[in-house]
Amino acid sequence: MRLFEATQHFFNEAADQLAVHDSLRDLLSTPLREVQVQIPYETDSGKTACLVGYRVQHNRARGPMKGGLRYHPGVDLDEVRGLASLMTWKAAVVDLPYGGAKGGVVVDVAKVSERELERITRRFIDGIHDIIGPDVDIPAPDIGTDQRVMAWIMSQFNKYHGFNPGVVTGKAVEHYGIPGRAEATGRGAGILALKLMQRLNRDPRETSVAVQGFGNVGSHVARFLSEAGCRIVAISDQYGARYAPQGLDVGQALRHVAQQKSSIKELNEGNLISNDELLEIEVDMLIPAAIGGVVTEANMTRIKAPMIVEAANGPISPEADRYLNARGVAILPDILANAGGVTASYFEWAQNRQHYRWNLQRVRSELERTLTTAYDEVSAEADARNISLRLAAYMIGIRRVAFATSLDGMN
């Protein structure tokens, strides 16, 4: 099942519970606008190449649309549409004044130079600058994009519309960003992972964790949970994973990746296993923090972790979700688990607009407060109705967006 269909499946399950009527259901599940643009750019060798980029704006009932920008060879319109809809429910679950959007460019960042990446980004913004903006749609980082890409987006947008740092979030601290945004998604997933352990009466110091993906999100969640006393037994990047049942030195792995710019495969610790094997190891908590669609009908019966934290977007298919729920696996859903990123983005955007800046301590404490409130609401809803955390999170998100839509009217 493709990502948008999977997201729709979760949406419909919750909409059934809420008895959302058909016309409102259509309105809430149909994207507001979908844009595909051609991205012609000059390669370093002077040739002209052409890529495809997308921006899907899903819903704006609760505020300007918000969502990351993904650079990955697997990007397509369905994936971006699914990711945009996840953003709508995610922003609502954590009660941010945003709607949902997402963008993507079909490109392998490992195969283009930094100068080419800048040209690609600027040409992409040439194609979409008139549909984004601080009051309309605000991009941010996702797979394959970072603060450099955010700086180019801001610079290119400003050429058309004048200075406005609030057009994009996830910027460098020295360049209108805020301390704590880069770590926020991983840190937030870590904070919520500890909540899930608490819910199941698990001691973090006796909890082993496997993390798939060691990019922005995976590296920060691994570091946070390692500092909280958990044993990080496996980490990975796209080339492979390292597994050590006695625990890996996360600090060493971070230095290895940062200094040598080499892959996890070359880490001198643990056994080399594949990304598929990582998902199936005997571990207390599994944290997918890379691409979507990694736990499906094909491998669900081999997943052994009793707790899963979806730091990635859409890592578990609906079939696998149903099966794992029936087996009693506790799953913290993406629209809550990785909401730390958009929460810190909201802090950055609000501060850009008012020209002030919080320090790291303030960002961290407000992040924890916001996520804890959302977690408490979701777990209370799940307990009251005896439903999964995912269904509860969707119900809260949909209820808020539906209410805003009804106040807005349809004319």
Ligand SMILES: NC(=O)C1=CN([C@@H]2O[C@H](COP(=O)(O)OP(=O)(O)OC[C@H]3O[C@@H](n4cnc5c(N)ncnc54)[C@H](OP(=O)(O)O)[C@@H]3O)[C@@H](O)[C@H]2O)C=CC1
């Ligand atoms: N950045 C953010 O603030 C947010 C991100 N997310 C979600 O978190 C996930 C990770 O994003 P982020 O950390 O930002 O992205 P990054 O690009 O920083 O890191 C992605 C990680 O995934 C690995 N990876 C890429 N392709 C594969 C593959 N086919 N199999 C296994 N691993 C792979 C990468 O390996 P390599 O380095 O070798 O390419 C890298 O370790 C995504 O699902 C994203 O949507 C959710 C909310 C916010």
Ligand SMILES: O=C(O)CCC(=O)C(=O)O
């Ligand atoms: O920080 C943001 O605005 C969006 C982050 C994002 O793309 C996501 O949560 O999936």
